[in-house]
Amino acid sequence: MKSILKIMTLLFSASVLLSSCGNNNGKSSGNNSALNSSNAEKVYVAPGEYDEFYAFMSGGYSGNLTVYGLPSGRMFKEIPVFSQFPTTGYGYSEETKPMLNTSFGMVPWDDSHHPDISQTNGVLDGRWVFINGNNTPRIARISLKTFETEEIIEVPNSAGNHSSSFITENTEYVVAGTRFSVPVPQADLPINEYKGKFKGALSFISVDKETGRMGIKFQILMPGFNYDLSHPGRDKSHGWFFFTTYNTEEANSLLEVNASQNDKDFIAAINWKKIEEYVNNGGGTKMPANYAHNVYDEHTHTATSTMEKEVLTVNPADVPGAIYFLPTPKSPHGCDVTPTGEYIIGNGKLSADLTVHSFSKMLDAIENKKFDGDAYGIPILKYEDILAGVVKSGGLGPLHTEFDDKGNAYTTFFISSEVVKWKIGTWEVIDRKPTYYSVGHLMIPGGNSRKPFGKYVVAMNKITKDRYLPTGPELEHSAQLYDISGEKMELIYDFPTHGEPHYAAGIPADLIKGNSQKIYRLDENKHPYAITSPDQAKVTRNGNEVHISMAMIRSHFTPDNIEGVKVGDKVYFHITNHEQDFDVPHGFAMIGANNSELLIMPGQTKTLTWEPKQVGVWPFYCTDFCSALHQEMQGYVRVSPANSDIELSWSLDGE
Amino acid sequence: MKKVILSVFVLSLAVLVSCGDKTKKDSTEAPKEEEVVKEEVVEVDPMQNKGIGPITSVTLAAEVDQELAKKGAEVYKQMCSACHKAEKRFVGPAPKGILERRSPEWVMNMILNPEVMVKEDPIAKALLAEYLSPMSNQNLTEDQARAVLEYFRTL
Numbered sequence: 001m002k003s004i005l006k007i008m009t010l011l012f013s014a015s016v017l018l019s020s021c022g023n024n025n026g027k028s029s030g031n032n033s034a035l036n037s038s039n040a041e042k043v044y045v046a047p048g049e050y051d052e053f054y055a056f057m058s059g060g061y062s063g064n065l066t067v068y069g070l071p072s073g074r075m076f077k078e079i080p081v082f083s084q085f086p087t088t089g090y091g092y093s094e095e096t097k098p099m100l101n102t103s104f105g106m107v108p109w110d111d112s113h114h115p116d117i118s119q120t121n122g123v124l125d126g127r128w129v130f131i132n133g134n135n136t137p138r139i140a141r142i143s144l145k146t147f148e149t150e151e152i153i154e155v156p157n158s159a160g161n162h163s164s165s166f167i168t169e170n171t172e173y174v175v176a177g178t179r180f181s182v183p184v185p186q187a188d189l190p191i192n193e194y195k196g197k198f199k200g201a202l203s204f205i206s207v208d209k210e211t212g213r214m215g216i217k218f219q220i221l222m223p224g225f226n227y228d229l230s231h232p233g234r235d236k237s238h239g240w241f242f243f244t245t246y247n248t249e250e251a252n253s254l255l256e257v258n259a260s261q262n263d264k265d266f267i268a269a270i271n272w273k274k275i276e277e278y279v280n281n282g283g284g285t286k287m288p289a290n291y292a293h294n295v296y297d298e299h300t301h302t303a304t305s306t307m308e309k310e311v312l313t314v315n316p317a318d319v320p321g322a323i324y325f326l327p328t329p330k331s332p333h334g335c336d337v338t339p340t341g342e343y344i345i346g347n348g349k350l351s352a353d354l355t356v357h358s359f360s361k362m363l364d365a366i367e368n369k370k371f372d373g374d375a376y377g378i379p380i381l382k383y384e385d386i387l388a389g390v391v392k393s394g395g396l397g398p399l400h401t402e403f404d405d406k407g408n409a410y411t412t413f414f415i416s417s418e419v420v421k422w423k424i425g426t427w428e429v430i431d432r433k434p435t436y437y438s439v440g441h442l443m444i445p446g447g448n449s450r451k452p453f454g455k456y457v458v459a460m461n462k463i464t465k466d467r468y469l470p471t472g473p474e475l476e477h478s479a480q481l482y483d484i485s486g487e488k489m490e491l492i493y494d495f496p497t498h499g500e501p502h503y504a505a506g507i508p509a510d511l512i513k514g515n516s517q518k519i520y521r522l523d524e525n526k527h528p529y530a531i532t533s534p535d536q537a538k539v540t541r542n543g544n545e546v547h548i549s550m551a552m553i554r555s556h557f558t559p560d561n562i563e564g565v566k567v568g569d570k571v572y573f574h575i576t577n578h579e580q581d582f583d584v585p586h587g588f589a590m591i592g593a594n595n596s597e598l599l600i601m602p603g604q605t606k607t608l609t610w611e612p613k614q615v616g617v618w619p620f621y622c623t624d625f626c627s628a629l630h631q632e633m634q635g636y637v638r639v640s641p642a643n644s645d646i647e648l649s650w651s652l653d654g655e
Numbered sequence: 656m657k658k659v660i661l662s663v664f665v666l667s668l669a670v671l672v673s674c675g676d677k678t679k680k681d682s683t684e685a686p687k688e689e690e691v692v693k694e695e696v697v698e699v700d701p702m703q704n705k706g707i708g709p710i711t712s713v714t715l716a717a718e719v720d721q722e723l724a725k726k727g728a729e730v731y732k733q734m735c736s737a738c739h740k741a742e743k744r745f746v747g748p749a750p751k752g753i754l755e756r757r758s759p760e761w762v763m764n765m766i767l768n769p770e771v772m773v774k775e776d777p778i779a780k781a782l783l784a785e786y787l788s789p790m791s792n793q794n795l796t797e798d799q800a801r802a803v804l805e806y807f808r809t810l
Contacts, residue, residue: 519794522733533732553737554791556746578737581792629788653745 039492042483045072050513053445053506055458056115056129057479059083060500063110065131065142070445070456070506071481073495081140081149082110082133086596090149093598094572094607095527096296098305102154103290107136114165114229114503117144118207122169122234122450126511128212130165130174137161139176139205141212144512146298153214154291156311157184157201157221163230163243163335167207169450173272174214175232176203177243181224181250184313185287194252198224201313202243204272213295218279218312220323222268223376224250226259229335229400234450237341237359239273244346246331248375259331260350264383266325266375267335267346269362274322275314283319284312299526301605317377324366325375327383328355334400334441338409338424339450343388347398347411354398354411356427358388389427393420399440400503402447404454404484412439412459419459419482421489431488435480437463444484445506453508457482457489460501468496477501518582520603527605529574534558539650546571546648552586552600553578554627556652557620560635564648567612567641573598573620576605586633587623597623612639701757706776708764709797715759719808727799727806734793735803741810746788751810759804765790766800 045051051069059066063083067076084091084100091100091108100106110133118128128150129142137155142148155161155176163177181198183189189197199221206217225245233240248265251258278284289311296303316323330348332355337344344362346355362381364370370385397415404410408430411420417438421431439461445453459482464475476496482489522532531537534551537558541547546569551558557575565571577586579602588598590610598606612618622633640646705711731739738746753762757778765772765779769790772779783789795803 534737535732551737554788556737558737578734579791580734580794584791627788 039483039490043071043073043481043493045069045074051509053453053456054509054512055443055445055504055506056117057460057497057501057504058112058115058131059498060113060502061111062499063112063133064499065112065115065129066498066501067147068495068497069509070458071493073479073481073493075498077147078498079142079147079149081131081142082107082112082138082152084108084596087599089596089598089606089608092596092608094609095302095605098303099149099152099294099296101292101294101305102136102138103156103292103307104136109135110138111135112140112502113162115505116165116167116174116448117505117507118171118212119167119169119449120171122238124446124449124451124507124511125171126507126515128171128207129505130167132161132164132176134161134164134179137164137176137178139165139174139214141174141207141214143212143298145515146517148296148298150212150296150298151214152292152294153205153216154293155201155203155205155216156289156291157182157199157219157287157313158203163202163227166230166232166241166448168232168241168272169234169238171207171209173204173217174207175230175241176205177227177230178202179226179228181226184221185289191252194224195250196224198250198252200225200227202227202230202241202268202270204276214293216291216308216311218275218284218314220270220275220314220316222316222323223378225266227268228333231335231337231448233337233341233359234339235341237337237344239271240359241270241272242326242335242337242344243268243270244328244332244335246333264327264329265331266380267328267332267344267357268378269324269326269344271322275319278319278322279312279314284314286310287313297526298520299524301520301525301527301530321366323378324362325378325380326357326362326386327372327380328357329353334398336401336403336409336448339403339405339452341450343424345401345409345411347400349397349399349414351398352393352396354391354393354401354422356388356391357386361386361388389425391420391422391427391429393422393429393432395420395432400442402442402444402457403452404444404447405452406454408454408484410442410444410457410484410489412442414438414440414462417461419457419489421484433482433489433491435459435461436467436478436494437461437465441501441503443504443506445508448505453506455483455485456506457484458504458506460497460504462500464496467494519580520601522576522578522580522603525576525603525605527574527576529572529607530576530605532576532578534578534652537650537652539564539648541648544569548573548650550575551578552576552588552622552633554584554586555622555629555633557622557633557635558652559650560652561638562636562648562650563638563640564646565612565637565639566644566646567615567639569612571610571612571637572607573610574605574607575600577602579603584626585624586626588620589623590620590637591618599624612637615639615641701761701778703758704776704778705758705760706762706764706768706779707771708768710760710763710767710800713759713763713801713804715754715808720805721809723802723805724809725806727802727804728809730795730799731803731806734795734799738788738791747786747790748782750807753807762804762807763797763800766793766795766803767797768792 080090137158160179162179247259328346330351332346334347395413481493
């Protein structure tokens with residue numbers, strides 16, 4: 001007994017040695033596989049070298065999109081999308097306020113969920129990334145040239161824009177489905193009249209091939225279920241779109257019980273090509289609507305918001321043969337389609353098993369009318385006739401599945417905190433690895449396309465607990481990186497992520513890094529208040545509005561002395577950065593301004609408003625340490641009493 | 656039993672050793688301190704110094720090309736006038752008479768390749784020490800820089 005104890009002690013000390021060795025390599029993890037020193041090499045990107053992949057992670061309740069490198073897990077940027085961002089002035093500057101306009105007025109925040117990168121022929125093309133705002137339904141398009149939000153379109157008749165924003169394989173459409181059904185059009189109804197009266201709108205938003213410009217082509221008004229997640233068909237199933245549903249019970253209260261009654265809910269299979277043809281031939285009903293369409297122009301550096309007044313709706317009953325329901329057990333959450341387009345996977349979140357439907361069997365069942373009744377006139381296909389297989393995983397709470405390029409699938413299990421690798425076709429489980437903790441989505445670069453890059457999978461967890469040094473009650477969410485190049489997955493890294501990343505989209509860095517814009521050309525600046533040489537600097541008054549057209553370059557403002565401003569004025573600082581070199585932004589901050597700073601890129605113009613409330617001489621300065629003389633980059637505005645008759649004047653160095 | 660214990664002990668030692676080895680190796684691989692090179696002070700004729708950059712030879716015609724100079728004046732106004740005034744010191748030096756002090760190649764290289772010039776060219780280094788604000792790279796094309804040079808001839 002004693003000797004066994006000794007052995008145990010020695011074994012323990014050996015493991016301590018091992019892990020301390022791991023710590024010396026800059027890694028700390030309780031997981032044995034992460035102690036392997038070659039894992040450290042796999043994620044080590046030497047100083048000055050680049051990551052192999054970009055990963056665009058949704059910010060969840062931050063409303064934004066973050067950019068990471070893989071495998072290093074380093075965060076490069078937070079791109080403001082649906083939320084005001086004082087770091088750059090997004091949503092505060094006069095130019096970008098319209099980006100956050102909606103039919104409810106300015107909504108300066110949202111809950112961003114599912115980024116998806118544009119594709120051509122089912123392969124990532126790296127032009128844009130789309131993301132949904134869940135709370136006040138919106139879809140945004142972000143340029144992967146400027147890494148800025150270029151467009152946001154509000155989605156009418158929708159509520160809880162969750163089964164979004166997934167794109168078809170030639171980026172014909174970005175699709176947005178509603179999680180919450182609502183009266184369409186909105187109406188003053190007793191809530192308990194939900195059943196039969198509420199509708200679930202699935203919106204197909206067309207994307208212009210050249211400009212990326214979005215427009216709602218049509219909305220399908222589906223029965224009042226909850227449309228949870230979706231994915232496009234691809235390759236052989238291109239032309240179809242699949243949405244998971246829950247609450248087919250149509251409960252309107254205590255859904256955690258009342259929406260879990262049915263043994264099976266549905267995956268809605270939608271032949272969008274058929275519906276597109278129907279609307280192209282004049283089908284559908286134009287319905288009055290009111291939704292914002294906000295577009296940012298990189299030449300005027302300014303966004304405009306237009307209220308659209310009409311939307312084309314489609315009643316499923318009017319296009320027979322376009323929509324079917326695929327019975328799927330246990331309130332399925334994720335709805336994922338294999339790279340070949342043959343299999344549609346329902347991740348039944350209250351189940352242990354995954355349901356895999358076959359696309360070819362589905363077509364056969366449709367042709368031979370193997371129906372099991374209908375729901376609101378939409379045929380329900382016979383479960384047994386479309387089922388390709390069941391993955392008996394042994395895990396609990398399957399949520400999402402992604403794919404590699406070797407015929408394998410990877411599914412997250414929320415309740416049992418693990419990623420399970422299984423074989424497409426045989427449905428056998430090959431490997432399982434724990435996650436830390438309670439994993440939601442996972443991401444393989446290109447995992448939502450015909451061509452995944454199956455080298456890494458990132459697991460995005462909902463619970464962090466003890467993974468990092470504690471930072472009080474609120475923690476960043478943890479992500480784990482697994483090497484999936486071999487038969488077994490290997491946990492190789494663990495890093496915190498900003499906000500609450502739901503989904504992410506990854507892409508080989510080579511596909512976009514060469515297109516990344518360095519500067520905005522001053523001679524292409526079409527901002528109405530831009531000045532392209534410092535001698536154009538001026539200050540003008542229009543009633544109580546004062547417009548200052550100002551230039552900035554290392555390290556001064558032109559002008560930097562301004563007089564004649566009065567209490568009660570509204571001052572517009574229109575500032576143009578005259579640098580034309582990469583990575584020389586300047587900042588602008590005005591004492592007492594009730595908004596934010598501006599961070600202005602080379603060649604760009606931005607506008608901040610300031611309403612001086614007190615007489616005095618008030619300074620402004622550059623916030624971005626721009627040169628050795630950055631501390632000298634400052635200026636003054638003299639503010640006189642409201643009844644003063646001091647004329648406007650401005651100067652730099654007395655001229 | 657003893658043997659087993661011994662082998663476990665040896666194993667843990669081996670871990671220790673390999674761990675130690677790695678640390679050692681890392682430290683020897685640390686970058687060498689840069690050798691200190693004493694700079695020789697060489698008196699150069701500024702008119703012979705062509706600077707460092709893409710421009711190796713410029714031929715100036717006897718007559719100023721007025722068309723080109725006009726174009727250069729426009730570029731200068733947009734890209735340079737925030738920091739340079741034609742006839743007086745401002746953030747940077749005045750360009751008036753510059754071709755009496757510098758070679759045309761040096762002027763163009765200073766416009767096109769300022770980051771390298773202020774680090775390596777003796778005259779540009781001295782100017783940075785005097786003016787403190789480094790010359791900005793305004794990303795002019797060679798044609799634009801040539802036009803600005805022609806404009807300087809008119810000052």
